[in-house]
Amino acid sequence: xxxxxxxxxxxxxxxxxxxxxxxxxxxxxxxxxxxxxxxxxxxxxxxxxxxxxxxxxxxxxxxxxxxxxxxxxxxxxxxxxxxxxxxxxxxxxxxxxxxxxxxxxxxxxxx
Amino acid sequence: xxxxxxxxxxxxxxxxxxxxxxxxxxxxxxxxxxxxxxxxxxxxxxxxxxxxxxxxxxxxxxxxxxxxxxxxxxxxxxxxxxxxxxxxxxxxxxxxxxxxxxxxxxxxxxxxxx
Numbered sequence: 001x002x003x004x005x006x007x008x009x010x011x012x013x014x015x016x017x018x019x020x021x022x023x024x025x026x027x028x029x030x031x032x033x034x035x036x037x038x039x040x041x042x043x044x045x046x047x048x049x050x051x052x053x054x055x056x057x058x059x060x061x062x063x064x065x066x067x068x069x070x071x072x073x074x075x076x077x078x079x080x081x082x083x084x085x086x087x088x089x090x091x092x093x094x095x096x097x098x099x100x101x102x103x104x105x106x107x108x109x110x111x
Numbered sequence: 112x113x114x115x116x117x118x119x120x121x122x123x124x125x126x127x128x129x130x131x132x133x134x135x136x137x138x139x140x141x142x143x144x145x146x147x148x149x150x151x152x153x154x155x156x157x158x159x160x161x162x163x164x165x166x167x168x169x170x171x172x173x174x175x176x177x178x179x180x181x182x183x184x185x186x187x188x189x190x191x192x193x194x195x196x197x198x199x200x201x202x203x204x205x206x207x208x209x210x211x212x213x214x215x216x217x218x219x220x221x222x223x224x225x
Contacts, residue, residue, distance in 0.1 A: 094212050099144075
């Protein structure tokens with residue numbers, strides 16, 4: 001069985017400040033991990049993925065995430081938030097056939 | 112860039128009615144999925160489909176649900192007799208092949224059952 005815990009339901013930052021969205025996972029396998037973003041009234045867009053290559057993964061729009069096996073974490077970061085980053089972010093684990101989603105973290109960006 | 116598309120974007124139906132949600136996966140993809148997201152809750156896996164048959168389904172995917180790939184492009188989810196609790200956003204996804212895990216999602220269909 002696999003599961004994902006996103007520790008924060010909401011994160012608020014000011015524009016230009018760093019973003020940290022936390023994710024912990026559990027999996028019986030060597031997991032593949034993803035971050036997806038959902039803007040209001042839009043579908044789920046892939047931000048980045050980890051599939052057992054480099055532990056630091058770079059994604060679109062300046063986001064990156066680091067896979068830490070010892071901590072079973074895959075936190076998402078960005079050095080400087082932009083207003084357009086305001087959205088809901090989902091951490092997802094894959095067991096090679098199905099995806100298991102976290103509950104999501106709503107990122108709020110203020111001017 | 113190719114995208115997964117879904118129609119309709121919104122559907123309102125009466126309890127007990129049948130609905131069909133439509134998806135057009137990316138054209139060279141082989142694996143197809145349906146997920147749902149009840150308002151305020153997690154995105155949940157419903158079913159996966161490969162080689163014209165269901166490969167995996169969740170507990171949610173009971174006898175009132177069915178999926179079909181009626182032609183070479185469409186992938187449909189049918190709910191035979193809708194219940195109030197079926198109100199949710201339904202996402203279709205597809206992925207290219209067995210060794211490629213990334214799933215590409217459509218924009219979703221928001222279903223409201225009254």
